[in-house]
Amino acid sequence: MSGKLAVSIGQHSDPGRKDRNQDFHGALLPEGRVLASKGIALALADGISSSAVGGIASESAVKSFLTDYYCTSDAWSVKTSAQRVIDAANSWLHAETRRGRHAHDPDRGYVCTLSALVLKSRSAHLFHIGDCRVFRVVGETLEQLTEDHRVVISSQENYLGRALGAAPSVEIDYRLLDLSPGDVFVLATDGVYEHVPPRSITQAIAASSGDLDLAARRVVEEALARGSPDNLTIQIARIDTLPDGDVGDLLGRTDTLPASPLPEAPGDFDGYRLLRQLHSSSRSHIFLATNGETGGETGGETGEKVALKLPSIDLRENEAYLRRFMMEEWIARRIGSPHVLKAAAPGRRQNFLYTATEYVEGRTLRQWMFDNPHPDLETVRGIVEQIGKGLRAFHRLEMVHQDLRPENIMIDRDGAVKIIDFGSTTVAGVREAAPEFDDDEILGTVQYAAPEYFLGHPGTERSDLFSLGVVTYEMLTGRLPYGAEVAKARSRKAQGRLRYATARNGSRRIPDWLDDALRRAVHPDPLKRHEAVSEFIADLRRPNPDYLPDRSAPLIERDPLAFWQTLSLILAVVIVFLVVRR
Template sequence: MMTMTRGLLISIGQHSDRGRKPVNQDFHGILIPEEPLLSLKGIAAVLADGISSSTVSQIASESAVKSFLMDYYCTSESWTVKTSARRVLDATNSWLHAQTRKSQYAYDRDKGYVCTLSAMVIKATTAHIFHVGDCRIYRVAGKALEQLTDDHRIIVSSEQTYLGRALGINPQLEIDYQTVEIEAGDTFILATDGAYEFVDQRFITSAIAEHAAELDGAAKAIVDEAYRRGSDDNITVQILRVDAVPQRDSAGIFNQTFELPLPALPEPRAMFDGYRIVREIHGSSRSHIYLAVDAETEGPVALKLPSIDLRDNAAYLKRFLMEEWIARRIDSPHVLKPMSQSRRRSYLYVATEFIEGQTLRQWMLDNPRPDLETVRGIVEQIATGLRAFHRMEMLHQDLRPDNVLIDKTGTAKIIDFGSVRVAGVAEAAPKSADEEILGTVQYTAPEYFLGEGGSPRSDMFSLAAICYHMLTGHLPYGAQLAKIRGRSDAWKLRYRPAIDAERGIPGWIDGALRKALHPDPYKRHEDLSEFVFELRNPNPAYLATRTTPLLERNPLLFWKLTTAILACAVITLLAVLRLR
C-alpha cells in the first residue's frame, strides 16, 4: 500500500496471526489522513500486545490502538505530535486502569485491562516514536536491524521475566518518546515478541528485499517464519518504508488559499467581494485594514489586506495566510474573532469582527497616569487572551500596545497574529539558522536576540513590559534591548526600578515586574497566572526592605562619584611618585 502527498511517498505492509493461541490479543493499525491533516498531523502506525495472563487484554489492545488512531487526529492541529499523542495515551491509560478497578480483577492487575504499545507518527521529515512495554520498533540498516526502543521487561531469572511498564497497569503513564530524522529509503518495523524472538534479522531484511514491491507479503513471510520456528505467542509485524520525503514547507498546508489573487486596495464606497468599503482604519508597511459592511447582513466587519510593499515577500505571505487559520482556533473574549466564511472568497484577505475603540498605545497617550487598579484590569484581560494562545501551543511573539485594542466597554482584545508561532505547524516548516525577530524590539524578550527561540515566558516578558510602561511612562530597559548581540549583553541589562511614590507604585509591584522582566527566562514566573496573582497579592519576598543601589537610583550620580574617586586616586598616586 502506498500514499503520496507533495513529495511524501510511503509503502506499508502488515500482517497478524493468533499463532498457536486460541485468541489473538495483538491489535494493530495504520491511518493515513487526507490533507490538510496529513501535513499537520502525519501518518500514524500503532501496535499493541495484550498480556497472556489476562483474558481481557485483547480488549485493552484493541481499545488502545483504535483510540490512538481516532483521537490523535481529533486533537488540536496547532499542537505538536508529542503533545497530541501524550494527551491521547494518558487518557487511554486512565480509562484502561479505571476499567480494571471496576472489574473483578481490581486487585490483580496482571489479569486486568493491560497491554503494551508502540506507536510511530511520521510527520514531514521526522518520525515520532512512543513506546511502553516490550513491542519493538526497528530501523533497517543494511542486512541488520537497529533497535530504536527499549524493552520494559524485568528479568528475574533465565526462565522468569515480567513487564516493568504497560498501558493501563498504573494510574499514571510513563512512556518513552524520541524523534528520528527520516530519509528516503528508510524502512521501519514494528513487531511483537512473538515475531522478533523467533526470527533472525537476516531473514527479516531478506524478506523485505524480496517483497519490496508488496510489503504485505514481507510481513506475512516474517509471521509465517516465526510460526514455523516455534513461536508460541500471537505474531504481528508492521513495515513502513519511506520512498520519498516531502519539502518542509508550512505554506503547503494552505495551498488552496495561497492560490487566491492579491487584491488591489479598494476605495471608500466600493464593493469588495460582497463587502461595502466604508474607510481605511489603519495602513502601514505590514498591512491595510478597512472598515466595511457586509452586503448580506449589513453588519460591520474589519478587512485586513496584505501589504502592498511586501507582496513579493514569500515569508510575509505565509505568515499572512496563517493569521485567519490561527484566529479560528482561538476562542477567547480577549482575542480578535474572525468572521464566519459563508461564501467563496475571490481574493486573499482576512475578515474579522470590527471593534469600535482604540489601540492600547492611543489609550496610554490619552491616559498618561492611569491608576494601579485600571492597569491591573487591562493586564489581567491580556493575560487571559495570552493563555488561550498558550493552551493551543502558540506564542504571540509580538505583544505590544499597538496589537491590543480597548473597546468602548473597556475590554482588551489581542489582535494581529502575523508573528504567532504555532508549534504543530513549525514541526513541518524549515528551520533557519538566522530566523527573523518578528516582535517589536522594545517589548521583545532578550532570548530572541540570542537566537534561543521563545516560550510562554517570552510572551510574559512582553506583557510585563507593557504593564511597566503603563505604570511608569517609560520602558524597563530603555533602548538597551536593541543593543543585545550576545549573552554578555543580555546580562548587562540594567532594570530601572518602577517604585514611584508620586504615582503610587509600591515596592511589591516593582518586585513582581522585576521578576517577570528578568533577562533569564528561567528566573521569571513559571506561569502567567503567577505574575497576575502577584500584581494583586503582595509577595512577602518583595516586602522586605532593601536599599536600592545608587547605580539603579541615579546612574549619572553614581558614575560622577566613581570618576571623582578615581581622579582623587590618580592625584594621590602622582603625589607619592613625586615625593620619591
C-alpha cells in the same frame, strides 16, 4: 508523489499457537490538509497474557490512539497530541480495571503494551510503553529504536515494569528522528522479534519491496516455523517521498490567491461593501466592511461589520511575508477566547488574498495610554488580567504570539481587551509540518521583544510573559524597564549587564512587592521569570513571600538610583560638617 509525504505500509497479525490473538495493530493514512497537519500514524499493542481482557485493552489502545490523535488541535505538536491521547487511554483502561472483578490485580486487568509511530513532514515521532519494539532498517540489519520496559528477575522470571493501564498515570518514552526517502521502520511484538533474526526480516522486506503485506506475512510465517509460542504481529512502513514543507498544504487552500489592487472606500470588494479605511501602513491595509453590497456605516440589513485586512502593496513579492499573512486567519479560527480577535464567519469564497475578522470598535492600548497617562493601579490590573487570559488561550494551543505590544492590543467601548495581529505568531504544529516557515528573524517589535530572541533562540511562553511585563511596566511608569538597551544586547555577557530601572522612581508610588513582580517578569534570563502568565498576574494582586529574601540584597543591586542618592546625601552632610568645623 513529489512534494507530498508518501508512505508504503505492510501489516500482518496471527494468533499463532494461542487460541486468541491479544495483539492489535492499525494505521491511518489521511490525505490533504490532515496529512500535512497531523501526518501518518501507526500503532501496535500487545495485551498481557495473564489477563482475559488483555486483547480488549490492546484493541482499545490502538483504536483510541488512531482516532483521538486526529481529533486533537492541529496547532499542537505531535508530542503534545500523542501524549495527551495516550494519557487519556491509560486513565480509561485503569478505570475499567478498577471497576472490574480484579480491581487490585493489574495482571488480570485491562493492561497492554503500546508502541506508536507518527510520520509528519520530515520527522518520525516514536511513543513507547512496554516491550513491543520499533526498529529502523540499516543495511541488512535492524537498529532498535525503543527500550524494553521489562524487569528481568532471572532467566525464568520477568515482568513488565511499565504498561498501559497498569497505574493511574504512565511514563511514555518519546523519540524524534529525521526522515530520509527510503527509510524503513518495523514495529513488532515479542512473538516476532524474539524468534526471527534481524537479517531475515530485512531480507523478507527486500525480497517483497513491492508488496510489504507479503513481506509481513513471510516474517510471521518464519517466526511460527522457528517455534514462536506467542501471538505474532508486525508492521512495516517505508518512506517513499517527503514533503516540501509548504505551509499552503496546512491552510487547506491554494497559496496562489492573487493580491488585489488596493480598493477604494466606500466601494465594493469581493462581495463586501467597504465603508471606510481603518488603518494603512507598510505592513497592511485594513478596511471596515459589511457582508453585502448595500448597507450603511451601521451595517444596514446585510449583517455585522467586519474588518478586512489586505497585504501590503510593498511586500506582495515577499514570499515569507505572504505565508505569514495567510496564517493569520488560520490562527484566529483556532483560538476561542473573548480576549483574542475572532475570524469572521466562514463560508464566503475568496477571489483575492485577504483576511476577514470581527470589527472591534474602540482604541488601541497605545491610544488608551496616551489618554490615561496616570492610570490607577486597579485599572491596570484589570487590563493586564484580560491580556493574560488572551495569552493563555494562545499558549494552551502551543502558540507564542511574539509581538505583544500596545499597538496590538485593542480595548473596545465596554472595556473588553483583545489581542490582535497574529503575523508573528509561531505555532508548534505548523513549525513541525513546515520547518522552513519559521526562521531566525526577529518578528516582533524590538522594544518589547524578549532578550532571548536577540540570541537566536525560539520564542516560548516566557517570551510572551516578558512582553506582557514590559507593557505592564510602561502602563504604570510611561517608560521601558531597560530603555532601548535590550535590542543592543546581542550576547549573554551583554544581557548580564542589563540593569532593571525600578518602577518605584517616578511620580507615583509603586509598592515594593509589585516592583519585584515586574522585575521578575522582565528578567533577561527566561528561566528566572515567572513559570506562567497566571503566576505573574497573581503577583500583581498580592505580595509574593518568595521575594522577601531579596530584601537582604545590597541596596546598589535592589535600587541603584536610591543607593547613589543616599551616598550623595551622606557626602553632602559630611562636606557641610567639615565646612562648619573650619
